[in-house]
Amino acid sequence: DAGVTQSPTHLIKTRGQQVTLRCSPKSGHDTVSWYQQALGQGPQFIFQYYEEEERQRGNFPDRFSGHQFPNYSSELNVNALLLGDSALYLCASSFFSWDRESDTQYFGPGTRLTVL
Amino acid sequence: GENVEQHPSTLSVQEGDSAVIKCTYSDSASNYFPWYKQELGKRPQLIIDIRSNVGEKKDQRIAVTLNKTAKHFSLHITETQPEDSAVYFCAASGSGGSNYKLTFGKGTLLTVNP
Numbered sequence: 666d667a668g669v670t671q672s673p674t675h676l677i678k679t680r681g682q683q684v685t686l687r688c689s690p691k692s693g694h695d696t697v698s699w700y701q702q703a704l705g706q707g708p709q710f711i712f713q714y715y716e717e718e719e720r721q722r723g724n725f726p727d728r729f730s731g732h733q734f735p736n737y738s739s740e741l742n743v744n745a746l747l748l749g750d751s752a753l754y755l756c757a758s759s760f761f762s763w764d765r766e767s768d769t770q771y772f773g774p775g776t777r778l779t780v781l
Numbered sequence: 782g783e784n785v786e787q788h789p790s791t792l793s794v795q796e797g798d799s800a801v802i803k804c805t806y807s808d809s810a811s812n813y814f815p816w817y818k819q820e821l822g823k824r825p826q827l828i829i830d831i832r833s834n835v836g837e838k839k840d841q842r843i844a845v846t847l848n849k850t851a852k853h854f855s856l857h858i859t860e861t862q863p864e865d866s867a868v869y870f871c872a873a874s875g876s877g878g879s880n881y882k883l884t885f886g887k888g889t890l891l892t893v894n895p
Contacts, residue, residue, distance in 0.1 A: 669824075707885030707888050755824065757883075768813075775824060
């Protein structure tokens, strides 16, 4: 049973460029959340995708966008990169249930993005 | 929105001692409180979680307690071992029917000295 996977592992970009990060959820999960973790900080929620739609969004600018595919995998896109976007980007998957009793989020290994 | 405060930011204990990390949250409607352990360069791993209909939960050397009235919850690790050394994050979620995000504390660096 594969866990949450992310690609690439590391990425180096320059200011103004665009980047796409990818996530495959744990088998049986249908929901993908994205978090940004700056060095020495806790993860910050970017957005969550369910049924191929953005269900909830955190306090991130429109430069951050995403997509979820029919197989539940997801992409995070960041446009017009800034130095401050350098961080570890974590994807977490979960299974949505209406009683909210089984929506535990499991994290992938992350993508380390460095913006120069 | 939800705000989660975590203390202490660093904690050093001797092997075999107990460690306690405390978190407070601001949104009284939050009802799910997980704890994650993150080793250097690795993913956050869920170690234990608790929902608001439960006051305490144990899993071997790890326990979590929840006080909804005071809006705080704590992680207790007994008989600490060097491999327990890591950064621990508390989080809160689930307030209301449409809040799915985890709001994290800033983390506690736990060092267990042999």
